[in-house]
Amino acid sequence: MLYRKKEISGKWAFVNENDEPICDFIYDEVRDFCENVAAVRIKNKWGYINQKGKQICEIRYDKADDFQNRLGVVEKEGKKCYLNQKGEEVAVTNFLNEEMVFEGCKSCAIGNHTITNLPGGYLYEDNFINVTIDPEVPIIGFIVIGIKKHISTTTELTRGERIQIEDITNRVKLALEYLGAKNILLFEDGFSEHYRRWIIPSDDWMFQFGRGKNLKKITMYAKKNMTDKQKKECLLFAEKVRSFFESN
Numbered sequence: 001m002l003y004r005k006k007e008i009s010g011k012w013a014f015v016n017e018n019d020e021p022i023c024d025f026i027y028d029e030v031r032d033f034c035e036n037v038a039a040v041r042i043k044n045k046w047g048y049i050n051q052k053g054k055q056i057c058e059i060r061y062d063k064a065d066d067f068q069n070r071l072g073v074v075e076k077e078g079k080k081c082y083l084n085q086k087g088e089e090v091a092v093t094n095f096l097n098e099e100m101v102f103e104g105c106k107s108c109a110i111g112n113h114t115i116t117n118l119p120g121g122y123l124y125e126d127n128f129i130n131v132t133i134d135p136e137v138p139i140i141g142f143i144v145i146g147i148k149k150h151i152s153t154t155t156e157l158t159r160g161e162r163i164q165i166e167d168i169t170n171r172v173k174l175a176l177e178y179l180g181a182k183n184i185l186l187f188e189d190g191f192s193e194h195y196r197r198w199i200i201p202s203d204d205w206m207f208q209f210g211r212g213k214n215l216k217k218i219t220m221y222a223k224k225n226m227t228d229k230q231k232k233e234c235l236l237f238a239e240k241v242r243s244f245f246e247s248n
């Protein structure tokens with residue numbers, strides 16, 4: 001099947017051989033299909049659609065290269081990331097600038113140790129929970145509590161599992177306080193496909209993003225601005241949290 005780019009009043013879509021659109025005219029730019037996937041742009045964000053005209057991922061990347069060898073290279077907050085033809089991220093760049101490769105869900109891959117180059121490693125782990133530092137965001141004391149269950153919201157957790165998460169959260173908080181962290185913030189991710197809980201000690205520089213402390217802006221700032229020295233401190237801090245968990 002041959003698809004052609006078409007523009008109507010400044011917005012782009014693809015049409016088939018009969019001039020019928022396969023998607024809505026909502027794109028500011030579209031590029032030709034490569035390996036059955038086309039890069040599309042809305043405002044300043046890129047994503048991909050397949051030949052059914054369906055978006056295979058969110059239109060949220062700063063750059064998107066044409067597919068090659070069944071992978072699309074995109075850029076997110078200054079870092080490279082690789083998508084497969086289902087639109088799933090299969091590799092991301094960690095804050096040590098190494099590619100972490102995985103299949104499917106990244107949180108599951110962390111949970112089942114498919115990712116072997118996780119910065120800081122595992123700070124705590126049992127049959128349900130894994131505690132790590134955020135592999136992509138170099139903020140000292142940024143701890144991620146992950147669960148080994150691919151669910152998106154806490155409503156799918158059992159009471160026992162919820163208690164386990166609270167217990168670990170409390171131990172992380174104690175560890176951070178013991179290591180001098182103050183004003184510890186807790187964020188939950190119930191929007192992506194795999195539930196996670198983030199614990200971050202608040203730091204003065206975060207206040208430029210308002211009292212509400214927008215997590216997205218904080219993590220973007222950290223990815224762009226943290227120095228190698230600060231990244232080393234992140235790893236050192238992770239080591240201290242691990243020791244705390246081992247001895248308490």
Ligand SMILES: [Zn+2]
Nearest residue numbers: 105108150194
């Ligand atoms: Zn998962």
